[in-house]
Amino acid sequence: MTFWTQKTLAQLSNTEWESLCDGCGRCCTVRLRRANLRLLTRLGCPLLSPETGQCSDYANRHERMAHCKALNPENVGDWLPRTCAYRLVKEGKPLPEWHHLVCGDRERVHEGYSVRGWVVPMEPGMDPMKHLVGHEEG
Numbered sequence: 001m002t003f004w005t006q007k008t009l010a011q012l013s014n015t016e017w018e019s020l021c022d023g024c025g026r027c028c029t030v031r032l033r034r035a036n037l038r039l040l041t042r043l044g045c046p047l048l049s050p051e052t053g054q055c056s057d058y059a060n061r062h063e064r065m066a067h068c069k070a071l072n073p074e075n076v077g078d079w080l081p082r083t084c085a086y087r088l089v090k091e092g093k094p095l096p097e098w099h100h101l102v103c104g105d106r107e108r109v110h111e112g113y114s115v116r117g118w119v120v121p122m123e124p125g126m127d128p129m130k131h132l133v134g135h136e137e138g
Protein backbone atom coordinates (compact mmCIF):
# COMPACT_ATOMS: atom_id res chain seq x y z
CA MET A 1 0.00 0.00 0.00
CA THR A 2 1.58 3.27 -1.07
CA PHE A 3 -0.32 5.57 1.25
CA TRP A 4 2.41 8.20 0.95
CA THR A 5 1.61 8.69 -2.74
CA GLN A 6 -2.14 8.84 -2.16
CA LYS A 7 -2.38 11.21 0.81
CA THR A 8 -0.97 14.55 1.84
CA LEU A 9 1.06 14.73 5.03
CA ALA A 10 -1.94 16.24 6.81
CA GLN A 11 -4.09 13.25 5.83
CA LEU A 12 -1.78 10.61 7.29
CA SER A 13 -2.84 8.67 10.36
CA ASN A 14 -0.48 8.71 13.34
CA THR A 15 0.78 5.25 12.43
CA GLU A 16 1.40 6.25 8.83
CA TRP A 17 3.12 9.44 9.94
CA GLU A 18 5.47 7.58 12.26
CA SER A 19 6.20 4.89 9.69
CA LEU A 20 7.31 7.49 7.16
CA CYS A 21 10.47 8.37 9.09
CA ASP A 22 13.37 6.40 7.66
CA GLY A 23 15.47 6.72 10.83
CA CYS A 24 18.37 8.36 9.03
CA GLY A 25 19.08 10.79 11.88
CA ARG A 26 20.23 13.48 9.45
CA CYS A 27 17.72 16.01 10.77
CA CYS A 28 19.53 15.77 14.12
CA THR A 29 22.87 16.93 12.72
CA VAL A 30 24.22 20.46 12.70
CA ARG A 31 23.69 22.17 9.35
CA LEU A 32 24.64 25.77 8.66
CA ARG A 33 22.92 28.16 6.29
CA ARG A 34 25.34 30.14 4.09
CA ALA A 35 23.67 32.16 1.28
CA ASN A 36 21.94 29.54 -0.91
CA LEU A 37 23.89 26.64 0.60
CA ARG A 38 23.36 24.38 3.56
CA LEU A 39 26.68 23.22 4.94
CA LEU A 40 26.51 19.71 6.32
CA THR A 41 28.61 18.69 9.31
CA ARG A 42 29.40 15.48 11.12
CA LEU A 43 28.29 17.05 14.41
CA GLY A 44 25.02 15.91 15.86
CA CYS A 45 22.72 16.60 18.75
CA PRO A 46 24.26 15.39 22.03
CA LEU A 47 21.48 12.79 22.27
CA LEU A 48 22.17 11.34 18.83
CA SER A 49 23.94 8.02 19.27
CA PRO A 50 26.83 7.31 16.85
CA GLU A 51 26.41 3.59 17.48
CA THR A 52 22.73 3.33 16.55
CA GLY A 53 22.23 6.54 14.56
CA GLN A 54 19.10 7.10 16.65
CA CYS A 55 18.00 9.45 19.39
CA SER A 56 19.05 7.93 22.70
CA ASP A 57 16.07 9.37 24.60
CA TYR A 58 13.31 9.74 22.02
CA ALA A 59 10.46 9.74 24.56
CA ASN A 60 11.88 12.74 26.42
CA ARG A 61 13.60 14.50 23.53
CA HIS A 62 11.63 17.72 23.69
CA GLU A 63 12.12 18.09 27.44
CA ARG A 64 15.84 17.31 27.21
CA MET A 65 16.74 19.36 24.14
CA ALA A 66 15.13 22.76 23.64
CA HIS A 67 16.22 22.86 20.00
CA CYS A 68 14.51 19.55 19.19
CA LYS A 69 11.71 20.43 16.82
CA ALA A 70 8.51 18.39 16.62
CA LEU A 71 7.68 17.76 12.97
CA ASN A 72 4.21 18.47 11.66
CA PRO A 73 2.76 18.82 8.16
CA GLU A 74 3.14 22.59 8.27
CA ASN A 75 6.78 22.88 9.32
CA VAL A 76 8.17 20.19 7.00
CA GLY A 77 10.35 22.17 4.62
CA ASP A 78 13.77 22.85 3.22
CA TRP A 79 15.38 22.99 6.67
CA LEU A 80 15.17 19.20 6.55
CA PRO A 81 17.68 17.10 4.57
CA ARG A 82 16.89 16.60 0.89
CA THR A 83 16.40 12.87 1.44
CA CYS A 84 14.00 13.32 4.39
CA ALA A 85 10.92 11.24 3.62
CA TYR A 86 8.56 13.91 4.98
CA ARG A 87 10.10 16.51 2.73
CA LEU A 88 10.02 14.20 -0.30
CA VAL A 89 6.33 13.40 0.21
CA LYS A 90 5.46 17.06 0.75
CA GLU A 91 7.31 17.93 -2.47
CA GLY A 92 5.51 15.16 -4.38
CA LYS A 93 8.73 13.23 -4.96
CA PRO A 94 9.21 9.45 -4.72
CA LEU A 95 10.80 7.80 -1.72
CA PRO A 96 14.29 6.40 -2.42
CA GLU A 97 14.70 2.71 -3.15
CA TRP A 98 16.46 2.21 0.21
CA HIS A 99 13.49 3.55 2.24
CA HIS A 100 12.00 0.74 4.35
CA LEU A 101 8.50 1.35 2.99
CA VAL A 102 9.89 0.69 -0.49
CA CYS A 103 12.45 -2.07 0.11
CA GLY A 104 10.94 -3.63 3.25
CA ASP A 105 14.20 -3.49 5.17
CA ARG A 106 14.67 -0.97 8.00
CA GLU A 107 18.41 -1.62 8.02
CA ARG A 108 19.00 -0.47 4.45
CA VAL A 109 19.07 3.18 5.50
CA HIS A 110 22.17 2.38 7.52
CA GLU A 111 24.06 1.23 4.45
CA GLY A 112 25.41 4.68 3.68
CA TYR A 113 22.37 6.93 4.13
CA SER A 114 22.05 7.35 7.88
CA VAL A 115 24.38 8.98 10.41
CA ARG A 116 25.21 5.66 12.07
CA GLY A 117 28.93 5.23 12.55
CA TRP A 118 30.08 8.71 11.59
CA VAL A 119 28.13 11.32 13.53
CA VAL A 120 29.96 13.03 16.42
CA PRO A 121 27.83 14.29 19.33
CA MET A 122 28.25 18.05 19.70
CA GLU A 123 30.11 19.23 22.79
CA PRO A 124 30.59 22.78 24.10
CA GLY A 125 33.37 24.59 22.25
CA MET A 126 33.23 22.49 19.09
CA ASP A 127 33.36 24.53 15.88
CA PRO A 128 30.96 23.12 13.25
CA MET A 129 33.04 24.75 10.49
CA LYS A 130 35.85 22.34 11.34
CA HIS A 131 33.55 19.36 10.83
CA LEU A 132 32.12 19.96 7.37
CA VAL A 133 31.23 16.91 5.28
CA GLY A 134 29.47 18.48 2.31
CA HIS A 135 26.76 20.87 1.23
CA GLU A 136 23.31 21.05 -0.32
CA GLU A 137 21.96 23.82 -2.49
CA GLY A 138 18.79 25.66 -1.60
Ligand code: SF4
Nearest residue numbers: 028045048055061068
Ligand atom coordinates in the same frame (compact mmCIF):
# COMPACT_ATOMS: atom_id res chain seq x y z
S1 SF4 B 1 16.77 15.22 21.01
FE1 SF4 B 1 15.79 15.65 19.02
S2 SF4 B 1 17.45 16.52 17.76
FE2 SF4 B 1 18.40 15.44 19.48
S3 SF4 B 1 18.81 13.36 18.73
FE3 SF4 B 1 16.82 13.33 19.77
S4 SF4 B 1 15.31 13.64 18.13
FE4 SF4 B 1 17.33 14.31 17.33
Ligand code: SF4
Nearest residue numbers: 021022024025027084
Ligand atom coordinates in the same frame (compact mmCIF):
# COMPACT_ATOMS: atom_id res chain seq x y z
S1 SF4 C 1 15.59 13.42 8.21
FE1 SF4 C 1 13.42 12.94 8.05
S2 SF4 C 1 13.37 10.74 7.59
FE2 SF4 C 1 15.42 11.18 8.43
S3 SF4 C 1 15.25 10.82 10.65
FE3 SF4 C 1 14.81 12.99 10.28
S4 SF4 C 1 12.57 13.09 10.12
FE4 SF4 C 1 13.16 10.94 9.84
